[in-house]
Amino acid sequence: MPLQLNGPVVLAGAGKMGAAMLEGWLEQGLDPASVLIQDPNLAGAALDLANRHGIKTAAELGPLDAAPAVIVAAVKPQVMDDVFPALAKLAGPETVVVSIAAGKTLASFERHLPPGAAVIRAMPNTPAAIGRGITGAVANAHATQAQKDVCESLLGAVGEVVWVDDESLIDAVTAVSGSGPAYVFLLAEVMAEAGVAAGLDPATATRLARATVSGSGELLHRSDTDAETLRRNVTSPGGTTAAALAVLMREGSGLKELMQEAVLAAKKRGRELGR
Structure with a gap:
């Protein structure tokens, strides 16, 4: 209609x-x-x-x-x-x-x-x-x-x-979804940079990072499974993914804490703009 x-x-x-x-x-x-x-x-x-x-x-x-x-x-x-x-x-x-x-x-x-x-x-x-x-x-x-x-x-x-x-x-909505695409683009950016640091050429690293971020996002979009379960499904005990996640999920200084700090900073700035 x-x-x-x-x-x-x-x-x-x-x-x-x-x-x-x-x-x-x-x-x-x-x-x-x-x-x-x-x-x-x-x-x-x-x-x-x-x-x-x-x-x-x-x-x-x-x-x-x-x-x-x-x-x-x-x-x-x-x-x-x-x-x-x-x-x-x-x-x-x-x-x-x-x-x-x-x-x-x-x-x-x-x-x-x-x-x-x-x-x-x-x-x-x-x-x-x-x-x-x-x-x-x-x-x-x-x-x-x-x-x-x-x-x-x-x-x-x-x-x-x-x-x-x-x-x-x-302000919390803005901090999560309004500003959120920039966080995802940054993820693709730093994944590519990490790939170069690991020995890949820039073009290959960028292609791998972009396709991984966009493909994973589409999988999350299409799936009824929650993000935590999808993450666990990729993670074999003692494998390569588990080794990487041990760094990203390091207690007190991992991605969780960084993201919370980032979202709260964006929320605070949103309130300041409204004054």
Whole structure:
């Protein structure tokens, strides 16, 4: 069933994430005529999509013929406070605002909107570019179930959606899945470097590391088996994998402790950005 809204959707900011979402919406059958893009520096994939589908674009949006069903605020957090007040003037009584800006709280949007306005704070991640993202989302008290369903349809066009009830958990979501792709890419990077240190040429080490990380991720995606069991299935007692895991799982200084420290650092930074 095609993706349908009860009014236009305004996409404010069409960078990599905005473009990925836009492509997902169009693939899900959203009418291009219902989309309005506001971006003073429209370029790349979003510009190509706009040109190919005849989507209306503008550096700034003036008054609209109909209030948007959804306003998706996808500009950088550093400029959101400058951009959003003008967007807020476009909202009608039934409009729901969706933010994908890291660190920006529900309250930071509510203060620019009429009392009772629906706001949803979401954090997608970069695999959205291939339709395999995951988004954590939280709604304010004014968002109806119907509005949440519409937003889940929009966010779900680029991957899975997980809802949390407590806004404070969004910083943890950001730290795990929002920033998480960088951790995985770093794993592939350092595995390749370790392969070179073990005697492989760089091209071979890189190919082995990339295929191992991406293939293991796909196996985890397709399997109903939990990650711990999959790990144990690869690990023969006294074998090569066990020798490596003894280092990675060293008590007090292993990957577990490093990852916890990293996630907590990202969570802390997310809270700082929201101030």
